[in-house]
Amino acid sequence: MRIAIGTAPRGRVALVDLADPSQPLAVLGPAGLPAAVAELERQRPRWVWSDARRWYPALLAAGVRVERCHDLLLGGAIVEGSADVVAARAAGAEPRPRWLSAAPNLAGVDGAIAVAPSVAASARATALFDLDEFDEVHDESFSVDAAGSAPASAGSADASEGAAEASGALAGDVPVDAVVVEYLRQMRLVETSARPRAMQLLLAAESAGALIGVELRSAGLPWDRVVHESVLERELGAKPKHGWKPARMEALALEVRTALEQPTVNLDSQVELLRALRRAGIQVASTGKWELREHDHPAIEPLLAYKRLARLLSANGWSWLDEWIVDGRFRPDYVPGGTATGRWATSGGGALQLPKNVRAAVVADPGWKLVVADAAQLEPRVLAGLARDEALAGAARGTDLYRGIVDAGVVETRDQAKVAILGAMYGATTGDSGRLVPRLARAYPRAMALVDRAAAVGERGGQVTTNLGRSSPVPPASWRETQARASDPDATAVDERRARSAAREWGRFTRNFVVQGSAAEWALCWMAALRTRLSTLAPSSTLAARSGRAFEAVPHLVYFLHDEIIVHTPADRADEVAAAVAECAADSGRLLFGDFPVDFPLDLAVVDSYAMAEG
DNA sequence: ACCTGCCGCGCC
DNA sequence: AAAGGGCGCGGCAGGT
Numbered sequence: 001m002r003i004a005i006g007t008a009p010r011g012r013v014a015l016v017d018l019a020d021p022s023q024p025l026a027v028l029g030p031a032g033l034p035a036a037v038a039e040l041e042r043q044r045p046r047w048v049w050s051d052a053r054r055w056y057p058a059l060l061a062a063g064v065r066v067e068r069c070h071d072l073l074l075g076g077a078i079v080e081g082s083a084d085v086v087a088a089r090a091a092g093a094e095p096r097p098r099w100l101s102a103a104p105n106l107a108g109v110d111g112a113i114a115v116a117p118s119v120a121a122s123a124r125a126t127a128l129f130d131l132d133e134f135d136e137v138h139d140e141s142f143s144v145d146a147a148g149s150a151p152a153s154a155g156s157a158d159a160s161e162g163a164a165e166a167s168g169a170l171a172g173d174v175p176v177d178a179v180v181v182e183y184l185r186q187m188r189l190v191e192t193s194a195r196p197r198a199m200q201l202l203l204a205a206e207s208a209g210a211l212i213g214v215e216l217r218s219a220g221l222p223w224d225r226v227v228h229e230s231v232l233e234r235e236l237g238a239k240p241k242h243g244w245k246p247a248r249m250e251a252l253a254l255e256v257r258t259a260l261e262q263p264t265v266n267l268d269s270q271v272e273l274l275r276a277l278r279r280a281g282i283q284v285a286s287t288g289k290w291e292l293r294e295h296d297h298p299a300i301e302p303l304l305a306y307k308r309l310a311r312l313l314s315a316n317g318w319s320w321l322d323e324w325i326v327d328g329r330f331r332p333d334y335v336p337g338g339t340a341t342g343r344w345a346t347s348g349g350g351a352l353q354l355p356k357n358v359r360a361a362v363v364a365d366p367g368w369k370l371v372v373a374d375a376a377q378l379e380p381r382v383l384a385g386l387a388r389d390e391a392l393a394g395a396a397r398g399t400d401l402y403r404g405i406v407d408a409g410v411v412e413t414r415d416q417a418k419v420a421i422l423g424a425m426y427g428a429t430t431g432d433s434g435r436l437v438p439r440l441a442r443a444y445p446r447a448m449a450l451v452d453r454a455a456a457v458g459e460r461g462g463q464v465t466t467n468l469g470r471s472s473p474v475p476p477a478s479w480r481e482t483q484a485r486a487s488d489p490d491a492t493a494v495d496e497r498r499a500r501s502a503a504r505e506w507g508r509f510t511r512n513f514v515v516q517g518s519a520a521e522w523a524l525c526w527m528a529a530l531r532t533r534l535s536t537l538a539p540s541s542t543l544a545a546r547s548g549r550a551f552e553a554v555p556h557l558v559y560f561l562h563d564e565i566i567v568h569t570p571a572d573r574a575d576e577v578a579a580a581v582a583e584c585a586a587d588s589g590r591l592l593f594g595d596f597p598v599d600f601p602l603d604l605a606v607v608d609s610y611a612m613a614e615g
Numbered sequence: 616a617c618c619t620g621c622c623g624c625g626c627c
Numbered sequence: 628a629a630a631g632g633g634c635g636c637g638g639c640a641g642g643t
Contacts, residue, residue, distance in 0.1 A: 268638070268639075269638090269639065269640085270638090270639070270640090271639080271640075290628080290629065293628080293629095294628095310638095311637090314636085314637050314638075315636070315637070338634085339633060339634060340633080341632090341633060341634095343633065343634075344634095345633095345634065345635075346634090346635070347635080348635090348636090349635095349636095350635060350636060350637095351635095352634070352635075353634085353635065353636080419629090419630080422630085422631070422632090423630075423631060424631095425631080425632075426630080426631030426632045426633095427631055427632075428630055428631040429630090429631080430630070430631090431629070431630050431631090432628095432629085432630080433629085433630055433631070434630075434631085508631065508632060509632065509633085511631090511632080512631080512632035512633070513632080513633090515632085516632065516633060562633090562634095
């Protein structure tokens with residue numbers, strides 16, 4: 001069963017069964033939606049909606065979880081960009097609707113936007129049905145007395161979203177008939193794509209990610225403010241008065257200025273600092289710490305210490321704590337599919353850059369545990385699977401792929417194996433890494449050929465595609481102009497050099513894209529499977545379920561970082577959860593690479609604090 | 616008072 | 628101990 005959710009005239013919401021779109025299942029006010037969804041969810045439908053970030057928070061706030069969805073914004077971005085769908089798009093020639101351009105990565109992509117019906121137009125009568133006919137029609141079983149029995153959304157963490165709803169239209173508001181039309185269009189593109197099964201799986205996994213992104217925010221990452229404050233005090237000293245710098249930073253700044261013999265230089269200004277360093281005889285091209293480290297001067301050590309503290313203060317200091325930690329939870333705004341490769345992004349809070357030294361503040365609730373798991377050397381394993389490289393998969397058989405490469409006699413040390421692998425995937429040509437890559441190529445020719453091919457395609461300006469069918473963007477017009485200028489008869493040496501450099505740069509991007517993007521798919525399938533598994537585990541036998549919250553007493557995901565997840569679980573369920581996490585990793589490998597023998601072992605820990613997980 | 620671009624640096 | 632890919636964010640610089 002598939003049910004579309006979209007807007008209807010006069011601020012209402014409509015539900016349409018895709019098996020019978022001749023008339024809606026229900027047309028109701030926004031307040032009635034959670035109860036209606038909860039009722040229909042018993043039939044385990046796939047909810048089809050414009051954007052999980054638009055529709056799902058209010059449901060979760062009312063305590064309603066859904067099992068699966070199709071997220072049109074994310075699905076649209078994939079099918080519009082995929083080289084596997086090019087023929088299907090051309091054959092069908094159905095226009096992409098304008099509202100899809102809100103999708104991550106789709107804003108600048110060519111599409112038949114001009115001929116798409118505008119939201120306003122499709123909000124009126126359509127071929128499917130006229131919602132105005134359904135003024136008073138809705139199934140009594142969904143009806144919710146506005147005065148009473150509706151699950152309360154007051155007290156939700158997201159007052160702002162409620163306010164936006166009250167004030168009118170939200171981004172992602174799409175008339176239900178347009179939702180149906182777009183869903184059917186996407187399904188036709190999937191069916192006629194080069195690899196329908198893979199594309200279907202990708203859209204399902206991406207949509208599961210869309211649900212998880214909202215759920216992670218709703219659940220929140222348990223955060224101990226006291227521990228965080230003690231980290232800050234240990235590093236920075238006492239909390240300074242508002243608008244002041246911590247005394248320890250001031251002391252370090254004084255030390256630097258003294259050593260440089262420039263008592264007024266402002267260390268926070270790159271321009272001033274660079275000038276001061278040079279005047280003191282330290283010949284650097286930038287103020288970056290990697291370059292500073294190379295120099296021997298009494299100003300360097302306190303300067304590096306100052307920079308480290310300045311970073312901590314501005315990125316995760318007391319004001320971050322006040323802004324982002326509410327009621328013991330960190331609730332970042334995840335953006336699934338927010339990057340070109342399909343990795344997630346976040347907006348606000350820097351959730352994907354939590355410094356190691358503040359992770360101590362991630363602490364399980366009393367009676368709860370954190371199950372922390374990350375996939376060991378995910379990307380080279382994915383590369384082995386993608387390339388069907390038996391030799392590399394052999395080296396990956398144990399828990400330490402780099403050790404496996406050493407044991408195979410390819411390089412001498414684990415460190416060499418690591419930089420060589422990274423160099424192969426990122427396109428290093430110089431340094432230790434670049435020198436080791438040829439040895440890797442001899443040992444693992446299939447894997448190396450795959451990334452080399454991806455790089456060659458990119459250098460020509462072509463698209464490359466992941467395991468499941470997500471394609472890299474085409475290079476921007478400015479890139480193509482640079483290439484065109486170089487092939488002009490009177491191109492200068494500078495033009496040619498610039499074009500070569502830009503071509504190689506795009507080649508490094510596409511080289512990495514296939515690996516990073518396919519690894520993101522593995523992680524998505526892992527997490528989606530885990531989410532399903534967790535929902536089948538019984539609530540804790542020792543923690544009484546309190547009402548009103550979606551995540552009381554049951555294990556749930558609270559964090560995701562590219563190849564790493566954290567589950568917050570009642571302590572008595574931790575071992576079951578850990579086993580499920582590992583099984584789902586193995587399942588994801590089989591799902592994506594069939595019986596090709598590549599392992600996906602995890603570093604897995606059951607801990608009270610994130611800092612106690614090996615990282 | 617804003618905006619954009621760039622740097623530097625945290626994470627994978 | 629830094630080079631290659633992907634990001635977000637804070638801060639400064641330089642513009643309007």
